[in-house]
Amino acid sequence: MGKRWLKDRKRDYYYRKAKQENYRSRAAYKLIQLNRRFKIIKPGYRVLELGCAPGGWTQVVRSIVGDSGFVVGVDLQSTEPLGYENVVFIRGDFTSSEVRDRLKQLIPRCEAVISDASPAISGVWSVDHARSVELCENALSLAEEHLEQGGALLVKVFQGDLTQELVSRAKKSFSFVKLTKPKASRSESAEVYLIAKGFFPVKKGEIYEANVADVSRRGDGIAYINGVKVFIKGAARGERVRVRITALKKGYAEAEVC
Ligand SMILES: C[S@@+](CC[C@H](N)C(=O)[O-])C[C@H]1O[C@@H](n2cnc3c(N)ncnc32)[C@H](O)[C@@H]1O
Structure with missing residues (x-):
């Protein structure tokens, strides 16, 4: 790091604030600001x-999350313990099958998956962007494996031409998806955060077999697929149908017979 970089860092408002308030990183304020706005993490x-x-x-x-919550953190680097029984750190690569297997044991289900992971910077923009998107795709697949219905994902991505594909992929499993940049993120940095809320263990556009258990007042069939309440246009009670999920709404999904 050059002298200029060190001087700029000392002048940085969030860097000084983190020092004063005993946060281990200035990035802490990005999460504070994002959570204030999007309520990704809640007590317990x-x-x-x-x-x-x-x-x-x-x-x-x-x-x-307090005493009743539980946090598992993963990093390639070791992380100094925080001194709480309900915070566990694992050293390893979260894209590896070894770490993913350990996570299945340690935290099989959770309400939120968050990722501030950055690839080792090469300086070649297209390479760094692609590596960042690859980390995000891994975070998204971990979210699909671990999240309870209604859960949330927050993930950092270095912006570029693959970002929209990532957004589209997230929209298949979450009812609310948005890209945003918190105030504490430096304006010259190309990082943005993808917020995805309202996770569903069924995917928009995919086909499922369903037993129609009931009919709604509007006349749509109602089935439960992977625990999700799904309204199916034109399906009658007692029918077994093949359906395509067409929309993810707040708390339920819609489907059509195909
Ligand atoms: C910007 S730092 C995270 C800072 C953290 N949010 C904080 O507030 O202290 C990004 C981290 O992602 C980690 N990382 C990158 N790729 C990873 C991977 N495949 N598995 C685990 N950690 C990874 C890096 O080692 C680095 O420590």
């Missing part, structure tokens, strides 16, 4: 955190 939540070192976000998460 189980949270899986990807790319957690040195632990600034984990401090924020622990302060929100």
